[in-house]
Amino acid sequence: MKLIAKDEYCSGCRVCQGVCALENFREMNPSKAALSIEGLFPSPGKYRINVCNQCGQCAESCPVGAIHLVNGVYLISKEECTGCMLCVDVCPLQVMISHNSMVTPIKCTLCGECAKLCPREALVLEN
Amino acid sequence: MINGYAGTILRVDLSNGVVTKQALPEDLVNDYVGGRGFIAKMLYEELPPDTDPLGEENMVIIATGPMSAHFLPASGKTHFGSKSPATGGYGDSNVGGHFGPALKYAGYDVLILTGKAQQPSYLFIEDETVEIRPADQFWGQGTNTVEKMFKEELGEDFQIITIGPAGEKLVKFACIGHDFGRQAGRTGIAAVFGSKNLKAVAVKGTGSIPVFDIEALYKKGKQAFEHVFNKPGFKGWVPEGTAGITNWVNMVGAFPTRNFQTSYADFHEQINGKAIVEKIKITDKGCFFCPTPCGKYGKAKTTSGSAFVEGPEFESIALLGGNLMLTSIEEVAYANYVCDELGLDSISAGVVVSWVLECYEKGIINATNIGREVKFGDLDSIVYLLNIIAKREGMGDLLAEGVKISSEKLGHDTERFAIQVKGLEWTGYECRNAPGMMLSYMTSDIGAHHARSWVLGHDIAGAGKSVHDLIAGGGETKKLSKAEVRGKSKVVMDSQHLRPLFDVLGICRLQFMEIGFEVEHYEELFYLITGKQRSWQELLQVSEKIWHLTRCINVREVKGYGRNYDYPPRRFYEEPIPDGPNEGNYITKEEIDLMLDEYYEARGWDKNGIPKQETIDRFGLSSLVQSRES
Numbered sequence: 001m002k003l004i005a006k007d008e009y010c011s012g013c014r015v016c017q018g019v020c021a022l023e024n025f026r027e028m029n030p031s032k033a034a035l036s037i038e039g040l041f042p043s044p045g046k047y048r049i050n051v052c053n054q055c056g057q058c059a060e061s062c063p064v065g066a067i068h069l070v071n072g073v074y075l076i077s078k079e080e081c082t083g084c085m086l087c088v089d090v091c092p093l094q095v096m097i098s099h100n101s102m103v104t105p106i107k108c109t110l111c112g113e114c115a116k117l118c119p120r121e122a123l124v125l126e127n
Numbered sequence: 128m129i130n131g132y133a134g135t136i137l138r139v140d141l142s143n144g145v146v147t148k149q150a151l152p153e154d155l156v157n158d159y160v161g162g163r164g165f166i167a168k169m170l171y172e173e174l175p176p177d178t179d180p181l182g183e184e185n186m187v188i189i190a191t192g193p194m195s196a197h198f199l200p201a202s203g204k205t206h207f208g209s210k211s212p213a214t215g216g217y218g219d220s221n222v223g224g225h226f227g228p229a230l231k232y233a234g235y236d237v238l239i240l241t242g243k244a245q246q247p248s249y250l251f252i253e254d255e256t257v258e259i260r261p262a263d264q265f266w267g268q269g270t271n272t273v274e275k276m277f278k279e280e281l282g283e284d285f286q287i288i289t290i291g292p293a294g295e296k297l298v299k300f301a302c303i304g305h306d307f308g309r310q311a312g313r314t315g316i317a318a319v320f321g322s323k324n325l326k327a328v329a330v331k332g333t334g335s336i337p338v339f340d341i342e343a344l345y346k347k348g349k350q351a352f353e354h355v356f357n358k359p360g361f362k363g364w365v366p367e368g369t370a371g372i373t374n375w376v377n378m379v380g381a382f383p384t385r386n387f388q389t390s391y392a393d394f395h396e397q398i399n400g401k402a403i404v405e406k407i408k409i410t411d412k413g414c415f416f417c418p419t420p421c422g423k424y425g426k427a428k429t430t431s432g433s434a435f436v437e438g439p440e441f442e443s444i445a446l447l448g449g450n451l452m453l454t455s456i457e458e459v460a461y462a463n464y465v466c467d468e469l470g471l472d473s474i475s476a477g478v479v480v481s482w483v484l485e486c487y488e489k490g491i492i493n494a495t496n497i498g499r500e501v502k503f504g505d506l507d508s509i510v511y512l513l514n515i516i517a518k519r520e521g522m523g524d525l526l527a528e529g530v531k532i533s534s535e536k537l538g539h540d541t542e543r544f545a546i547q548v549k550g551l552e553w554t555g556y557e558c559r560n561a562p563g564m565m566l567s568y569m570t571s572d573i574g575a576h577h578a579r580s581w582v583l584g585h586d587i588a589g590a591g592k593s594v595h596d597l598i599a600g601g602g603e604t605k606k607l608s609k610a611e612v613r614g615k616s617k618v619v620m621d622s623q624h625l626r627p628l629f630d631v632l633g634i635c636r637l638q639f640m641e642i643g644f645e646v647e648h649y650e651e652l653f654y655l656i657t658g659k660q661r662s663w664q665e666l667l668q669v670s671e672k673i674w675h676l677t678r679c680i681n682v683r684e685v686k687g688y689g690r691n692y693d694y695p696p697r698r699f700y701e702e703p704i705p706d707g708p709n710e711g712n713y714i715t716k717e718e719i720d721l722m723l724d725e726y727y728e729a730r731g732w733d734k735n736g737i738p739k740q741e742t743i744d745r746f747g748l749s750s751l752v753q754s755r756e757s
Contacts, residue, residue, distance in 0.1 A: 008410075011413035011420040012412060013414065013417050014225070014416065022198060026341050028196070028341065028344075031284070032333075036283075039283070039307065041271070041274075042271045042275060042307055044409070045409045045410060045424045046409065046410055047410065101333070119355075119356065119418035
């Protein structure tokens with residue numbers, strides 16, 4: 001499974017961020033989402049969606065080996081993570097999120113809820 | 128902690144830099160709920176006597192509601208309030224986008240700005256950190272330019288509200304810009320920002336908002352979004368957004384044309400929603416958590432200039448298109464961009480410019496007065512006028528006062544076609560054969576604005592037709608007979624309670640009005656968010672109370688206020704519509720008075736439109752009113 005972002009369909013509503021934080025933390029707080037939306041305005045007038053493509057660079061960079069590949073998804077082991085945030089620095093898409101309320105970073109678990117609720121079909125979960 | 132709310136009122140005194148964080152009072156929440164309710168209560172209670180709208184003592188109140196920033200469709204509305212420089216009375220305006228949610232996630236339901244900064248400044252808010260910072264590099268810049276500068280300096284996660292040059296120059300219809308093309312446009316609150324030397328507010332919030340039942344809200348919220356996806360309006364509305372109503376408004380002879388000289392434009396198909404999609408649109412652009420984006424962002428190329436611009440939405444199409452006789456969507460969009468960048472409300476600016484053009488046509492103003500030849504349909508003339516207004520250059524200094532004051536000073540019977548009520552310019556619906564809508568404009572608390580009550584559909588098609596039904600219904604232009612003026616009070620009052628209730632709750636009414644998302648969902652969502660069982664009917668009663676309170680504010684703040692502030696311009700009751708579907712139709716002065724008599728009676732106001740004591744008592748406003756009187 002892979003989460004595909006289709007920038008050209010995005011309207012910047014950020015429902016994906018809301019549902020991501022709710023699914024993973026049961027909090028009303030889109031800043032805890034593991035994906036981001038950039039508005040490219042005034043020019044060229046488009047949105048860019050940044051989502052995790054499970055490239056694994058976070059796992060490679062982790063000094064304590066706390067990020068594991070499980071069924072094609074890189075997941076953070078909270079027990080093993082020391083909160084050094086090195087993975088946040090190396091993430092090429094800047095979707096490893098460091099949040100001031102948390103010791104460990106936030107990472108996409110490929111749950112697919114964002115794709116289910118995107119009103120624009122700008123996020124799609126594909127095999 | 129109060130479920131649904133961030134829990135704090137943030138007060139910033141720009142004169143001395145003192146920042147105060149006050150716990151949100153439980154009784155304020157219970158009695159006034161949020162948004163517009165908070166604003167009306169605080170303005171009534173806290174505005175010093177005889178406040179000059181552009182003086183240090185005036186307040187700007189920026190308020191979210193209990194449902195703002197929560198998990199339901201289109202929960203991103205933010206309400207602004209102040210003593211209006213345009214009307215001298217109660218002023219408010221709201222904006223979509225993402226600012227209010229960011230403010231709330233930063234921990235604040237309400238931001239209150241008072242005093243005056245010593246130098247051009249902006250307010251920086253990042254969660255607990257609140258700082259007044261110098262804004263020299265932003266001063267004089269246009270709204271989109273400033274927003275881009277802020278994003279580069281502070282980062283994408285900051286949400287920005289900013290004024291343009293017009294706000295700095297205290298133009299009385301200056302607007303606040305946000306999110307590269309959305310505006311809190313009405314009642315001149317950007318001029319209050321300018322008077323306080325405040326260019327912008329930048330906010331980033333990373334906190335969580337407490338929710339009564341987060342598990343149930345998550346489940347219900349998902350169902351709510353999926354429910355909207357299946358509404359006919361979902362697919363019908365999105366392609367053109369608000370611009371999709373243009374054809375229908377023109378077909379029923381309600382489209383402002385040539386400074387409201389007539390109500391039908393034969394070039395409407397060149398400036399409608401379809402034209403936007405075909406000629407300028409790049410992307411749909413949505414507000415916070417909105418599944419049905421009204422925003423149509425694109426690029427307009429004209430001989431006067433080219434620009435990226437959001438819109439034009441219906442109001443700008445009406446007031447800059449039909450009303451100024453701009454006959455291509457590119458020209459309308461470019462005029463819209465000029466308004467946005469200068470920080471001018473495109474509605475009021477359209478009406479002021481159309482009034483100037485009619486004065487010019489009639490020979491009351493000439494090229495020497497105004498600085499060049501100007502005419503309807505000429506984009507260069509319009510861009511020139513917008514610029515001299517925003518910079519208060521030459522005659523622009525007078526025009527910047529709005530069409531009421533400009534016409535009073537110019538004389539020559541130009542008040543007759545100065546299209547305003549209470550000092551606020553009229554919006555995009557010509558009403559000489561739409562009595563309910565006419566009464567809506569006349570009695571709107573902020574002046575001639577459609578968002579308080581919109582009953583044009585009822586006037587034309589009777590009860591029960593949603594906006595989506597009207598647009599989808601099609602039809603042909605035909606001659607319309609004169610409408611009945613009696614019995615309009617109830618439908619207008621119901622709308623005056625219903626539409627502003629969304630401004631109280633802090634969410635967008637369009638999901639309900641245009642898409643057909645049902646009221647019962649809001650009742651349930653309100654409960655899951657706040658833990659308070661309040662029926663929709665009960666919330667409507669709060670909205671009704673607020674309506675009386677804003678009237679009390681106007682009565683107190685505007686000397687001699689009463690019935691004489693509720694009349695439309697004389698054009699609307701002295702001149703029959705000259706052509707189009709409503710040719711020959713108009714509403715007489717006697718009929719206007721009859722509608723007002725009926726309305727005041729139904730409201731519990733006296734014949735001069737002043738709320739009676741028994742009405743103030745009935746809505747539980749006595750102690751508030753007495754506390755100020757003593």
